[in-house]
Structures are given as structure tokens and as C-alpha cells.
Amino acid sequence: MTTTHNPPLDTELEAATTTATEAAVLTTVESLADELDAFSHDLHAHPEVGFYEFRTVRRVAELLARHGVTLETGVGGIPTAFRARAGSDEGPQVVITAEYDALPGVGHGCGHNVIAASSIGAFLALAPLLADGRLPGGVTLLGTPAEEGGGGKELLIQAGAFDGFDASVMVHPGELDAAAFVANAKRQVVATFRGKAAHAAGNPQLGRNALDAAVTAYQAVAQLRQHIVDTDRVHGVFVEGGTRPNIVPERAVLEFFLRSRTVDSILELSERVENAFRGAALAAGVEVDVVWDGEPIYLPYRLNRTLAERFVAHSEPRRDVVAVIEDTGQPAGSTDVGNVSQLLPTIQPSVAIGDRGIPGHSRERADSTLTPDGHRAIVDSSIALALTAADVLADDDVRAAAWAEFREAGEPVRVSDLVPVAPWPDFPIDPTTPEELS
Structure with missing residues (x-):
């Protein structure tokens, strides 16, 4: 049965x-x-x-x-x-x-x-x-x-x-x-280099070139890429680089994104990139402001x-x-x-x-x-x-x-x-007029 x-x-x-x-x-x-x-x-x-x-x-x-x-x-x-x-x-x-x-x-x-x-x-x-x-x-x-x-x-x-x-x-x-x-995790950083303007032909010795510092920093980060793991990424752009060729640039700005697989590795990579910025500023005799996370960190x-x-x-x-x-x-x-x-x-x-x-x-x-x-x-x-x-x-x-x-x-x-939480952005106001809504 x-x-x-x-x-x-x-x-x-x-x-x-x-x-x-x-x-x-x-x-x-x-x-x-x-x-x-x-x-x-x-x-x-x-x-x-x-x-x-x-x-x-x-x-x-x-x-x-x-x-x-x-x-x-x-x-x-x-x-x-x-x-x-x-x-x-x-x-x-x-x-x-x-x-x-x-x-x-x-x-x-x-x-x-x-x-x-x-x-x-x-x-x-x-x-x-x-x-x-x-x-x-x-x-x-x-x-x-x-x-x-x-x-x-x-x-x-x-x-x-x-x-x-x-x-x-x-x-x-x-x-x-x-x-x-x-x-990956992603982090944003902006480095603003501040030098001293001078006549680029007449008295350049009186100036301190912020663009030189930014170029050195960019190259230092490029050299860093040989010594990071394959899954890490560091990519950036020049946002500012001076106004005219006959003025020693007193201000230059770089913006970079960093990406890495883990929380610990993105923080370690951040430290290495910031060191590149500060070393370049020291070499050029200029100041640098390094601001992290104007855009919020994206975690892995x-x-x-x-x-x-x-x-x-x-x-x-x-x-x-x-x-x-x-x-x-x-x-x-x-x-x-x-x-x-x-x-x-x-x-x-x-x-x-x-x-x-x-x-x-x-x-x-x-x-x-x-x-x-x-x-x-x-x-x-x-x-x-x-x-x-x-x-x-x-x-x-x-x-x-x-x-x-x-x-x-x-x-x-x-x-x-x-990390310390960055200030929130100023949000835009709805540009739509009441007439457009009606």
C-alpha cells in the first residue's frame, strides 16, 4: 500500500x-x-x-x-x-x-x-x-x-x-x-593652489606660480597610478590654470575623483593623493587648500x-x-x-x-x-x-x-x-512659474 x-x-x-x-x-x-x-x-x-x-x-x-x-x-x-x-x-x-x-x-x-x-x-x-x-x-x-x-x-x-x-x-x-x-567607493577632492602674481617677462622672480604647482601635482598623481592596485582609479581635470600668459598664475585648481573597492582602501588612497598635492605646493612655494567631499562619498x-x-x-x-x-x-x-x-x-x-x-x-x-x-x-x-x-x-x-x-x-x-560630514549644497529653487503650472 x-x-x-x-x-x-x-x-x-x-x-x-x-x-x-x-x-x-x-x-x-x-x-x-x-x-x-x-x-x-x-x-x-x-x-x-x-x-x-x-x-x-x-x-x-x-x-x-x-x-x-x-x-x-x-x-x-x-x-x-x-x-x-x-x-x-x-x-x-x-x-x-x-x-x-x-x-x-x-x-x-x-x-x-x-x-x-x-x-x-x-x-x-x-x-x-x-x-x-x-x-x-x-x-x-x-x-x-x-x-x-x-x-x-x-x-x-x-x-x-x-x-x-x-x-x-x-x-x-x-x-x-x-x-x-x-x-567601488568614490570620493571627490578639489585642490586650490594659491601663489603670487607677477609680470611673467618683466619680473617673474617676484611671482609664485600656482599653475606650476598644479602641473606638478597632476604629474605626481599620474606617477602614483603605477603603484596602486588595478581596481583603483584616480582621474582628474584642471578647473583653473591662470588668466593670461604674461601673468604668473596666482591661482590654479584641480578636481579629482578617487575610486577603490573598500572603505579602508579609499581612505588610504585619499591620503596618498593629498600628500601629492601638498608636496607639489611645497615644491612651487605656494599654498594649497585641499577640500574633500564637496560631493558626498559613495561607499562600496x-x-x-x-x-x-x-x-x-x-x-x-x-x-x-x-x-x-x-x-x-x-x-x-x-x-x-x-x-x-x-x-x-x-x-x-x-x-x-x-x-x-x-x-x-x-x-x-x-x-x-x-x-x-x-x-x-x-x-x-x-x-x-x-x-x-x-x-x-x-x-x-x-x-x-x-x-x-x-x-x-x-x-x-x-x-x-x-570622515567629517561635508556641508550640504544650496538647493535650487523650482524655476517654474505659477502660470506654467496652471
Whole structure:
């Protein structure tokens, strides 16, 4: 006689709940697909750079309002940061972050229009499940401006906007489907050399050449590159270099970005670069002011395989997603998502759009978001993000595993733990007139 081993009742119930959640999310996202794609196209047509995303935020508010959701703007004192909430303040909490700033000259060459549309899609897919109690806890849609250099997420961290969450999720367009990958720390520095002006032909001996110091500093940093690891990067430009050839330059300015894999290594690299600046100033007999972090530090991305694997599972069968692209020792970019990942379990999967080889930060990448691939990416990402967030809310084991993995990598790290926090920028005022709004 064959004995049938039925699964425990709670397992059956969990499976049924998961299936029902997935069906509800798919239905909602499919109903929103054209609206989300149109929103993405609208952002592409009206790109706004960091901290100037006023029109974009109004479009987000209009989209959410059509679905009964109120948007809070000015979060953390940042005019173009926004927040919407669904569910309860009690129980587990997930934050879905959205980026929406563009690049000067190339518009949405990093695909932030797709990011915003996908994050909104995931939020709207979860909202009804939270409203009627099918999912516990709450979800926050957090609009994070100025990722392209302004460090909106770091400023929002300092303002407390990321406190109290169990996970943070977001996608990013790229050429590969991957749930997690390496991202470097990034730090900015400006060195201002101050000398003494004199007639360059008549009495140059009375001058002290700030440009000479800047050139020496630039060369010293170039020589430093031979003696750093392959994954480190130091790249800079001359911002100022004098006014006329017949005047000994009394002022010259360099700006550099530094990138490295770890918190410790970015701080060590910073010290070596500053020594190059100060040594060059001493050699030229000029003064130098070295100012770090006019743009917030971007911390390295802390991988979370637990969440990455959930995203992979929820991407099937629509996409074949690699869980983690391991560190191969190749150079990598930077993102302020890294700052969030150092505080709580975080994923920022890459979603493939267009042909392989399309460079990031290009007009080709921007235009790829308008294709059927872009439409599909929004739909697929909204679904996988929503279902990953649902796992965090509904499954105690997923939350526990994600946090255990996070803590195994070390304690939470804040920029303020490492260096003095730089002053915040002066934010622009919305240039739109009341007549234009009416």
C-alpha cells in the first residue's frame, strides 16, 4: 500500500499565498505597463539634472494620484526628494528607491527614467496587497535625487530617511541581467593652489606660480597610478590654470575623483593623493587648500546574495538572471546605492536593455530605453522587485537570512563614521512659474 505524504498545512497555505501574491502582482503590473512606459518616455523627453528634477517630481505625483496615492515632497529638506507609503508602520518594512536625474548633454544616458518607472510599478503592485492585509508591514517609495554626483541617497541617510527598513530594492539598466555586482567607493577632492602674481617677462622672480604647482601635482598623481592596485582609479581635470600668459598664475585648481573597492582602501588612497598635492605646493612655494567631499562619498556596494537570489527566482521565466557577478578584479563604477547597502540589506540588479556594448552615460543608452526592450525591462523589473519585497515582508526566514548575511560582512558603516560630514549644497529653487503650472 502506498502512503501519501501530504505537506504540512502551513506549507500548503504558504504556497497558496505566494501563488496568489504573484498572480496579483502580475495582473497589476500588466495593467500599468503602458502607463509606466509612457511615464518613462516623458522623462526621456524632459531630462533634468540632479536637484533640478522639479518637473519629474510633479509627473510622479500625477501618476500616483491617478491610483489614489499621495506623494510627500521635500523629504529630508531636499526639494526634489519624495516619499509615498503603503501599508502599516508596524511590522517589516521595505524601501523601494527611485532615481530620476539625468546627465548634462546626454539626457537619460544612464536610464534613470526606467529606474523611476520600475520602482513606481513595484510600489503600485504592492499597495493593494498591503491595503487589504494580504501582506504584512509596509512599503515606502523613496525618490532619491542627484545620483549622478550629488549623492542624494547619502543626504537622505543623513536626514534619517533610510532608518527602520529591513531591505532596500531598486534596479538599474545595463547590458547584462544580473542581480548583484561589484561597485567601488568614490570620493571627490578639489585642490586650490594659491601663489603670487607677477609680470611673467618683466619680473617673474617676484611671482609664485600656482599653475606650476598644479602641473606638478597632476604629474605626481599620474606617477602614483603605477603603484596602486588595478581596481583603483584616480582621474582628474584642471578647473583653473591662470588668466593670461604674461601673468604668473596666482591661482590654479584641480578636481579629482578617487575610486577603490573598500572603505579602508579609499581612505588610504585619499591620503596618498593629498600628500601629492601638498608636496607639489611645497615644491612651487605656494599654498594649497585641499577640500574633500564637496560631493558626498559613495561607499562600496555590500552584496546581499539572499535578496539577489530571490530576485533571480522572481525574474523567471521572463529573464535568465545571474545571481551575482563575482569580483573579477576589473574596474567598476560607483553608486550612492553603496551607501544604503552599508546600512541594511540591499539589491540593485542590472536589467539588460538593447544590444550588448551600448556604453553607459551615452545617447545610445538613453534612446535604448524607448525601445520595446525598455518597455519589457520596466514590466519585468516591476514584477521582480515587487515579489522580492513581498518575500521580505511575508517571510521571516528571508529577512533573517538577509540580515545574517549583512552582519557577517561587518557592522553598518556611515560616511559620518569615517570622515567629517561635508556641508550640504544650496538647493535650487523650482524655476517654474505659477502660470506654467496652471
